[in-house]
Amino acid sequence: MKINKNYLNLKDSYLFSLIGRKVREYKEQNPDKEVISLGIGDVTRPLVPAVVEALSKASFEMGNKETFRGYGEEQGYGFLRQAICGYYKKKGVDLTEQEVFISDGAKSDLGNILDIFETDNTVLIPDPVYPVYVDTNIMDGRKIIFMNGNEENNFLPMPDYKVEADIIYICSPNNPTGAVYGKEALKEWVNYALKRDAVILFDSAYESYIQDEKLPTSIYQIEGAKKCAIEFCSLSKTAGFTGTRCGYTVIPMELIRDGVPLNKLWLRRQTTKFNGVPYIIQRGAEAVFSDTGLGQIKENIAYYMENARIITDTLKKLGIWFVGGENSPYIWLKCPKNMLSWEFFDYLLTNAQVVGTPGAGFGNNGEGFFRLTAFGDREKVITAMERIKNLML
Numbered sequence: 001m002k003i004n005k006n007y008l009n010l011k012d013s014y015l016f017s018l019i020g021r022k023v024r025e026y027k028e029q030n031p032d033k034e035v036i037s038l039g040i041g042d043v044t045r046p047l048v049p050a051v052v053e054a055l056s057k058a059s060f061e062m063g064n065k066e067t068f069r070g071y072g073e074e075q076g077y078g079f080l081r082q083a084i085c086g087y088y089k090k091k092g093v094d095l096t097e098q099e100v101f102i103s104d105g106a107k108s109d110l111g112n113i114l115d116i117f118e119t120d121n122t123v124l125i126p127d128p129v130y131p132v133y134v135d136t137n138i139m140d141g142r143k144i145i146f147m148n149g150n151e152e153n154n155f156l157p158m159p160d161y162k163v164e165a166d167i168i169y170i171c172s173p174n175n176p177t178g179a180v181y182g183k184e185a186l187k188e189w190v191n192y193a194l195k196r197d198a199v200i201l202f203d204s205a206y207e208s209y210i211q212d213e214k215l216p217t218s219i220y221q222i223e224g225a226k227k228c229a230i231e232f233c234s235l236s237k238t239a240g241f242t243g244t245r246c247g248y249t250v251i252p253m254e255l256i257r258d259g260v261p262l263n264k265l266w267l268r269r270q271t272t273k274f275n276g277v278p279y280i281i282q283r284g285a286e287a288v289f290s291d292t293g294l295g296q297i298k299e300n301i302a303y304y305m306e307n308a309r310i311i312t313d314t315l316k317k318l319g320i321w322f323v324g325g326e327n328s329p330y331i332w333l334k335c336p337k338n339m340l341s342w343e344f345f346d347y348l349l350t351n352a353q354v355v356g357t358p359g360a361g362f363g364n365n366g367e368g369f370f371r372l373t374a375f376g377d378r379e380k381v382i383t384a385m386e387r388i389k390n391l392m393l
């Protein structure tokens, strides 16, 4: 018996446990101080009424002999896949039901998709990065090349034709930086992927936060993308499904490698290793895409984006460099006075009792940067920004 030794190459992630420990210790020593966290990467607004109604209706159906359902299709019910096709249609993207796969979230699919790719492919991953892309490839032993996000490129790295990558990760709007690729920039990535016969894994988890109508909310709005990209999406941040669990992955029929449609491989993978998302949850997800549901989630997103505006206004007043926050719930700022990420973390915690996430935890290029999120309560965001202004103005 041999274990998968690639797992031994994974680095321990101390980021959130270290943040937790530092905050606990501070609170113990300063019990009278109120600490505000702007570090959370989880939503705080509850599910919208349209979703709650659909979830409860579906629960009652499951308790009735006539409407009870057992196993459904592994790739998801037609009603939900059609609702998603309708959502894409409004973005100007035509998809068929067969091109949409329902899952329990984007994280699982982003990891599981690697099943259909050889381990000797070379992977291109941005730095800083959502850690899932790196770790899932280390587990398989793939060669990883990093592309640098930095102040010069506004944390939007562009293709370098000298780099020979087969699988490319793009997350836009980005976690952790909040940076968003425009259409021209994404077109360059599509051109690069087509030229190399590579595949882009496009993480679109934050597409619903895009406010600027000129920015792409799906990679398939870019010509040629159906021939080179898989899109991962999730209701987690869009509709507060982080605990409810539902996402979807799009693999266009036109995406063919080694003469095989990747859609066919993924269908085979999912029908073999996955038994679908609960009927009740899929009905809740369907309600997100109804006119009522879309209207209601828009209000929650507007709430978060107003938080983001309050944060970015403060940073502008303080003359602090940042990206994000305009079309994304994340704000990525440059630590003032050339502080390192963890130095700035300690500085904010001790002097303003505000917690954020040190950029260094997201990769080498994150050093000297810091992530704030817009997912908190309005009052707390306002108080946190007052404190930061008092401290740094």
Ligand SMILES: *Cc1c(COP(=O)(O)O)cnc(C)c1O
Binding pocket: 104, 105, 106, 107, 108, 130, 171, 175, 203, 205, 233, 234, 235, 236, 237, 242, 246, 247
């Ligand atoms: C939150 C998030 C997801 C969504 O994950 P789920 O498994 O659907 O909850 C995907 N990608 C990024 C970058 C995220 O931040």
